[in-house]
Amino acid sequence: TRIFAVSPAEVYVGSHDGTLSRIDLTRNADRVRWTEAVHSEPITAIVHASNILYTASEDGTAKRLNAQDGATIWTHTHTGAVQSIAVDVRGNVYTASADSTVASLNPEGDVRYTFTHDAPFTHVRVNPNRQAYAVSEDGLIHRLSVDGDVMRVIDTEGSIEHFVIGSESIRTHAYVALSTGEVVRYDFDGDIVWRFLLHDTPLQGITLDASGRLYTIGTDGMIHRTDPKRVFTSLDAGAMSVANNSEGHVFVGLEDGTLVKLNAAAETLWTQTIHGAAITDIVIGPDGFIYTASADQHIAKLDENGVVDWMNSEHTDTVSAITIDAQGHVYSASADGTVRKLNADGDTLWTYTGHDGAVNGVTVNLDGEVITAGADGTVRKLSSTGSNIWTFTDHDGPVNDVIVDSEGRIYTVSDDETFRRLTDNGREFWLYSRFINNPVNVIPVRTLTLDADDNIYIGTELSGSVSPTVRRIDEATRVSIFHNFINTVQSDMFVRALVNTFIIVFVSVPVSVLIALLLSVWLNSIKKFQGFFQTIFFLPYVTNAIAIGMAFAVIFNREFGLINFFLTEVFGFSEGLNWLGRVSVDENVTGIRRQLQLYLNLPMLSLMVFIIWGSLAFKIMVFLSGLQSIDKQYYDAARVDSTPKSRVFRRITVPLLSPMIAYITITSFIGAFKEYTAIVGMFGVNLGPPGDPDRLITIVGLVYKSLDEMGVPGRLSEAAATAIILFFMTLVLTLFNMYVSKKRVHY
Structure with missing residues (x-):
């Protein structure tokens, strides 16, 4: 209960x-x-x-x-x-x-x-x-x-x-x-x-x-x-349109033709019945006047007190949208299939009738050119005198709204579930179709608007079980050809994957190379059982990594794992450590200590042990081959001179093995950047402890995670961007290693 x-x-x-x-x-x-x-x-x-x-x-x-x-x-x-x-x-x-x-x-x-x-x-x-x-x-x-x-x-x-x-x-x-x-x-x-x-x-x-x-x-x-400070107000009829001015006043158009002015605290300043039917659009002009469009076929201009200055009634059907240019000209779109330009006094300057059906949206750029959105699926650009410049016809359904930003970029939304950007000459620059996720419900995109920073807000319609949504698409994402990379590197998951990858790369590679080198020297020095030990050390290379990971998961198990058995039974620990458990972070800790708790923890330590152990086999095989190819006369000469073994190792073994060390180091860094299988083997596809998914995610893990969600539009692009970032990181580090090896490697 x-x-x-x-x-x-x-x-x-x-x-x-x-x-x-x-x-x-x-x-x-x-x-x-x-x-x-x-x-x-x-x-x-x-x-x-x-x-x-x-x-x-x-x-x-x-x-x-x-x-x-x-x-x-x-x-x-x-x-x-x-x-x-x-x-x-x-x-x-x-x-x-x-x-x-x-x-x-x-x-x-x-x-x-x-x-x-x-x-x-x-x-x-x-x-x-x-x-x-x-x-x-x-x-x-x-x-x-x-x-x-x-x-x-x-x-x-x-x-x-x-x-x-x-x-x-x-x-x-x-x-x-x-x-x-x-x-x-x-x-x-x-x-x-x-x-x-x-x-x-x-x-x-x-x-x-x-x-x-x-x-x-x-x-x-x-x-x-x-939000706890959210302000609500109740209206006497359904709200059909809304606009706000620079003073923070909000104007709401109701379905009964009433216009309501509210202050920032949602208190009603005045209410005026302007139209005989629903107010479909509201625009605040550069002069501070309010312009309204209505289903009663009228366009009205009002002052800040709600007093009507003029009203135009030349449309023969619902006025769907209006917009104002810097000179105070009014542009209207109507269900009667026409677009009209009015002067500041409400007189008609010209009428365009080129649409084959209702006109749903209208906007104007800084040059006075008019862009219209039609129920016939077309977007049209008109000159300042009302002549057609071009027509865009790639939408598969009615175009519901159109806007133009301060740079002249044109954006449209449609019943075909798309949001598009068009160039100034009427060509499609890109298409956003993240709404096409549901095979059952068609989700029309109804409206869009711009803020002062040219960020776009788009709204979808209620469709079946899919609720209406409002989405913000920011300017940086829209205009940059690198928006997939920007989205990727700004995500918290990418930062986590990057840090985890760097920890694995810069800890496991040096440690594993050093351990492999020392084990190789030891194996090369023994005579008895050399073949046996070589076989033992080589087994991880020919064993399935997932199976080994599952074995390590058992070894590090909190309840019955071998590690905790030794800790409690041999070393006297009161209880075993939660090697594979959820990472707990002290909420009172901040700064670098908090980051250390987040990334350098028991699950990461157990994973590092597995990765280092699993990578030894190939390194030992290569080093052992190199050691056995070194001319024995160098060691004989050192033995005659009674040279200490440590000096022999530093002055003879390492320099003569330097080509092998360089090769192993470069390939190990490349392999560490691609680490994924070991995490799946120990922690499963959640890439983290139980209750803490993605805690140990790496760059490659992030690519696979995005591919698993490729049914969501945009995920495939993000996976590709992540893979390209990984490629360049690996390339840079490889080139650096090769540059260093030119001075340190002796052939």
Whole structure:
């Protein structure tokens, strides 16, 4: 019935039969650490604080438990079901019960106070000031002082389904989810900040994140995230269009022909009925006047107070869109198939009739040239006098909107699910089709707009089970031919993959080359069992890497692995290390220490051991071959001179093996940059410990991850960009190694 997650690796689950279980998600088997019959009826709430568990149950009890083993520390009993439980910063416990009482208990379980009401309580929360908020079935919220006195009563005038509180400094605000689907925010004094219908059905849950953002989920299947300072206002009719001016005023056109002006706080400044039908578009002119288009076939010009300056009625059908140029000329597009240019007084200068159907959009560039979007699937560019310059016909459906940015670039959206950029001469520069993800629902792209920085915002239509979306496509991504590379290197996953790859490359290669060289010298010096040891060391080279990785996963297993066996049984460790477990980072640690915790951890260490061991075979084989080809007279001469072995190694062996060392170093760096198989072998395709996917992802792993998601448009391009970046990194390091080897290698 209830679940409480301490971390992605550990949860506590309460069930209908009153049992409570601790689940360790880092284990591959035997994940249930313990199960205790804590209550005799279903558990209604679980809270975890400072390694202590607090539970509430329909059996009328609230309990404090030891989180390590589930042992009961104390029990408090109500005469009715305990619906909710909360804990303050000092460990005091608050319970809300169906017996119409709220009890406050100290950490030892003794009653501090009891508050009684004439209706059952359903929720209790406590703020940082240790003031309790108690919610009852009659829709009231009681804010209680530290001593249990009533500080304020809030009447929500509804049935409260869910309730959470948040804090800004020391002042607490409350969010109430009503059975109607409404969410209400109350301030510290109990006054309504805003009230808005977020869902069309009752809510299933409501919560706040660490940044104070509100999340709600309803039985309508929708999840909303709301900024805590978000301002809502209710309108008397459906909103059809919106615009804002430089002073922060917002103009909203309604479906009944009414224009509403709001300030930045969503307070209504004035309301004017301008049209006899829906207002389809609103534009603010350079002179500050407001221009509106309507389904009543009219175009209107209004001053900032809502007074109509003029109205043009020459269109014979819905006016779909309007735009204004720097000289104050008005351009209109209509369902009657015409485009009109009006002067600042509302008089028609010219009319274009070249579209074969409704005209959905119109825009104008800095040269006074007009670009139109038609339901006939065409985009047309007209001169400042209304003559056709070119026609673009590659859209497979109605073109719904068109805009032009400050550089003259043209952008269009269409029912064919595409967003395109056209050149100034009417050729397609690129096509964005990330909307084509769903074979069941066609998702028309309805509208687009620009901000002051030429970033584009595009909006899609509700289609089947696909909700309407708004997407931002920034200027840097659109205009740069390297946008795939920019997207790739700016992603957090690429940074993680790059750091992991560099750790593997610059740690495993030097260590493995040195170990292989020393082992080769030792093998070359022994006579007995030389062939046996050569075979042993060569086995990893001919064994499947995935199989070896699985074997290493067993060796490093926390519960029964060989490494932990030696640590506990031989070296006296109290418990084994979680070599392959989720990486935990101390939230209080910042800077370089935090980065070290993120990247230099036990899973990375165990992976490095596997990679180094697996790479020794080939290196030993090459070095051993080189050692056996060295002329023995050099060693004989050194022996005659009683040269120490260390000096023989540095002055004879290493210089004469330098070509082999250079070859091994270069190929090892190339191989390390491509590391992927070892990670899959030890950690599986998630490329990380359980509950911590992609923790050990490398550049090659990122390529495969993108290819796995190639059904999502853009992923294939990102995979290609990542592969090219990897190629150039490998090339640069290889050229550097070759440059160094020219001075250090003796042939």
